[in-house]
Amino acid sequence: NAGVTQTPKFQVLKTGQSMTLQCAQDMNHEYMSWYRQDPGMGLRLIHYSVGAGITDQGEVPNGYNVSRSTTEDFPLRLLSAAPSQTSVYFCASSQRDRVKYGYTFGSGTRLTVV
Amino acid sequence: SQKIEQNSEALNIQEGKTATLTCNYTNYSPAYLQWYRQDPGRGPVFLLLIRENEKEKRKERLKVTFDTTLKQSLFHITASQPADSATYLCALLLTGGGNKLTFGTGTQLKVEL
Numbered sequence: 508n509a510g511v512t513q514t515p516k517f518q519v520l521k522t523g524q525s526m527t528l529q530c531a532q533d534m535n536h537e538y539m540s541w542y543r544q545d546p547g548m549g550l551r552l553i554h555y556s557v558g559a560g561i562t563d564q565g566e567v568p569n570g571y572n573v574s575r576s577t578t579e580d581f582p583l584r585l586l587s588a589a590p591s592q593t594s595v596y597f598c599a600s601s602q603r604d605r606v607k608y609g610y611t612f613g614s615g616t617r618l619t620v621v
Numbered sequence: 622s623q624k625i626e627q628n629s630e631a632l633n634i635q636e637g638k639t640a641t642l643t644c645n646y647t648n649y650s651p652a653y654l655q656w657y658r659q660d661p662g663r664g665p666v667f668l669l670l671i672r673e674n675e676k677e678k679r680k681e682r683l684k685v686t687f688d689t690t691l692k693q694s695l696f697h698i699t700a701s702q703p704a705d706s707a708t709y710l711c712a713l714l715l716t717g718g719g720n721k722l723t724f725g726t727g728t729q730l731k732v733e734l
Contacts, residue, residue: 511664540721547629549726550665550710565721597664609655609667610722 509533513598513613520588520620528583528616530598536611537603539581540565541573543594544615550597556581557603588620623648625725627711633731640701642728644694644711649723651713654687654694659708659727668709669696701732 514529532539540555542565552565556575570592572584581600585592595617599610626645634640644654652673657665671678671687671694678685684697698705708729712722 542724547726549625550712550724552721552723555721566723599664609657609670610665611667612664614664615662 511598511600511611511613513596513616515616516614517617518619520585520618522588522590522620524588526585526588528585528596528598528618530581530583530613531579532581532598532600532611533579534600534602534611535578536600537578539575539598539600540610541571541581541583542597542599543567543592544597545594553583553596585618590620592618593620594618623723625649625711625713625723627709627725627728629726629728631729631731633733634701636702636732636734638701640698640705640730640732642696642709642711642730644696644725646692646713646725649692649713649715650689651715653714654685655712655714655722656683656685656694656696657710657712657724659710665710698730701730703732703734706730706732 511532537558541553542550544550551567554573556562559578562573595615597615598613601610624647655670656668659665669685671685682699686695708727710727712724
């Protein structure tokens, strides 16, 4: 089992560029989410999905889009990158009705916007 | 406002001692509280979950307590080892909130020889 796979691991963008962070899981988890982690701020929820075709906003959704066309994939799109989006991004998944197993996180994407 | 507070100062302890980390929260009524471990450059790894109606949960050398009156969880690592050095995050899952977890900022633990 690969678990949660995130690509790329590192990315440098120029202000105004767009890009997609990829996230895939092979555990048949219904629930997937994106967090960003900044020093002193902890993990903050950007967007989440409770199943294919269903997405919703988290705490800090501005500047990001998501879609969930399959159970396995949950890409995060940056529409027009800004320096404030420099962060480490984590994708996580879980079984929707069995929270006792916790979340499984990917290894992260470190994004720098210059 | 809602807050989850973990000690931002690193906790340094000697090998073999018990490490105790604190998670306090305000203006939440969580159904579950989870603890994660995060190593540098890696994603968090789930350790333990405790429900609101449970006082204590154990897993090997780990013990978690949950006091909904004090709005506090304590995370204990007994017989600590240098390999336990990491950042530990607590996270709250709210009733009716789906699976949305809200995380604290974490406490760094350093276990010294």
